[in-house]
Amino acid sequence: xxxxxxxxxxxxxxxxxxxxxxxxxxxxxxxxxxxxxxxxxxxxxxxxxxxxxxxxxxxxxxxxxxxxxxxxxxxxxxxxxxxxxxxxxxxxxxxxxxxxxxxxxxxxxxxxxxxxxxxxxxxxxxxxxxxxxxxxxxxxxxxxxxxxxxxxxxxxxxxxxxxxxxxxxxxxxxxxxxxxxxxxxxxxxxxxxxxxxxxxxxxxxxxxxxxxxxxxxxxxxxxxxxxxxxxxxxxxxxxxxxxxxxxxxxxxxxxxxxxxxxxxxxxxxxxxxxxxxxxxxxxxxxxxxxxxxxxxxxxxxxxxxxxxxxxxxx
Numbered sequence: 001x002x003x004x005x006x007x008x009x010x011x012x013x014x015x016x017x018x019x020x021x022x023x024x025x026x027x028x029x030x031x032x033x034x035x036x037x038x039x040x041x042x043x044x045x046x047x048x049x050x051x052x053x054x055x056x057x058x059x060x061x062x063x064x065x066x067x068x069x070x071x072x073x074x075x076x077x078x079x080x081x082x083x084x085x086x087x088x089x090x091x092x093x094x095x096x097x098x099x100x101x102x103x104x105x106x107x108x109x110x111x112x113x114x115x116x117x118x119x120x121x122x123x124x125x126x127x128x129x130x131x132x133x134x135x136x137x138x139x140x141x142x143x144x145x146x147x148x149x150x151x152x153x154x155x156x157x158x159x160x161x162x163x164x165x166x167x168x169x170x171x172x173x174x175x176x177x178x179x180x181x182x183x184x185x186x187x188x189x190x191x192x193x194x195x196x197x198x199x200x201x202x203x204x205x206x207x208x209x210x211x212x213x214x215x216x217x218x219x220x221x222x223x224x225x226x227x228x229x230x231x232x233x234x235x236x237x238x239x240x241x242x243x244x245x246x247x248x249x250x251x252x253x254x255x256x257x258x259x260x261x262x263x264x265x266x267x268x269x270x271x272x273x274x275x276x277x278x279x280x281x282x283x284x285x286x287x288x289x290x291x292x293x294x295x296x297x298x299x300x301x302x303x304x305x306x307x308x309x310x311x312x313x314x
Contacts, residue, residue: 036111036170042065043103043191050094050200050247058125059087059139060177062148065103069096073133074201075190082145083188084138084181088131092204094197105152109174118171128178130187132214137188144184199242202232207254211262220282222259225251259297263289267305275300 002242041061046068062084070077070085071094079085081103087093113123125131130138140148148278151173158166158173193201206228211220240251247254259281266277278289293301 030310035110036107036159038105038107038152039141039271040156040161041102041106046095046097046106048094050204051092056089057110058089058131059085059093059106060107061085061087061106062145062152064143064145064149066097067099069098070094070137071193071197072136072203074078074193074198075136076193077188077190079137079139079188082140082142084140084145084148086128086130086136086138086185088133088183091133091200092208104149105154107152107154114171118167120173121171124175124178128182130181134190135187137190138181138184139186139188140181140184144180147180148177151180163176196242196246199232199234199239200246201253203239203243204254206231207258211258215239219280220262222282223255225255228255260293262292263301264304267301268308277301 008124037057040198041063046061058119063079063081064079067078067304072081072087072091077085078098103135109125112123127258129135155170155173158169163169197268210223225240226236229239232239236251243249243251243254249257263277263281266272266280270277272280274289283289283292290300293304297304
């Protein structure tokens with residue numbers, strides 16, 4: 001292992017210096033999620049979480065009350081009332097609530113939601129300047145915040161309706177929301193994340209980069225906890241203790257959860273055979289993959305695929 005400036009601290013020292021926060025819930029988005037999800041933060045409060053891998057959704061959330069700490073990549077924002085955040089699918093993010101109050105809305109938008117008839121809105125979303133980790137939060141004036149809250153409320157109402165033109169109404173409100181935010185154009189001052197969170201972020205980034213199964217010829221090389229620690233130039237025990245302290249799970253747990261999530265995604269979103277998925281994920285054979293999946297889900301990979309397929313039809 002190469003020498004590094006990153007210290008190999010004793011556990012007592014680490015526990016003293018580590019920033020004091022509650023455990024982050026490791027949030028995996030369901031592989032069969034709807035393409036557009038919107039909720040009121042008062043009736044659907046956001047718990048402390050860290051998203052351990054890239055998502056397929058753009059996320060926008062607006063705060064009308066309460067406070068919290070948002071981390072996007074290695075950028076940290078202390079958020080409060082009359083602020084709006086923009087989260088790109090490619091960024092690892094975390095959230096910590098720091099108040100009992102929680103008001104506003106949030107929405108998750110999958111690129112496939114737009115379709116051909118709203119391609120121009122998708123392009124605007126992709127090019128929107130505030131989906132960058134160092135510009136992810138915008139401060140709003142009182143009237144701007146009230147207007148954006150109204151756009152969210154209308155989108156929520158339309159999403160719950162069965163009108164034929166509800167999608168069109170949502171698109172109009174979304175464009176108004178983006179325009180109002182762009183006019184506000186003031187970013188929150190960010191602060192640097194703590195070193196300990198930086199190590200967690202780098203581990204999750206490495207973990208994510210290990211799962212780039214895009215076609216049948218792309219094979220995943222499963223790494224051990226020791227191999228991840230070696231790439232980060234830290235002792236395996238230090239990395240494991242750090243990750244366990246802030247997420248409640250070991251490095252090995254995260255590796256297996258990410259492996260399971262990728263397996264589910266391939267079962268749902270591709271027509272690959274079980275043996276092809278097994279090979280792509282680096283298992284020694286189909287039997288080993290099936291055994292791993294059944295141990296985690298109490299169902300075989302093939303039965304899982306059929307269950308999700310039947311649920312979509314019904």
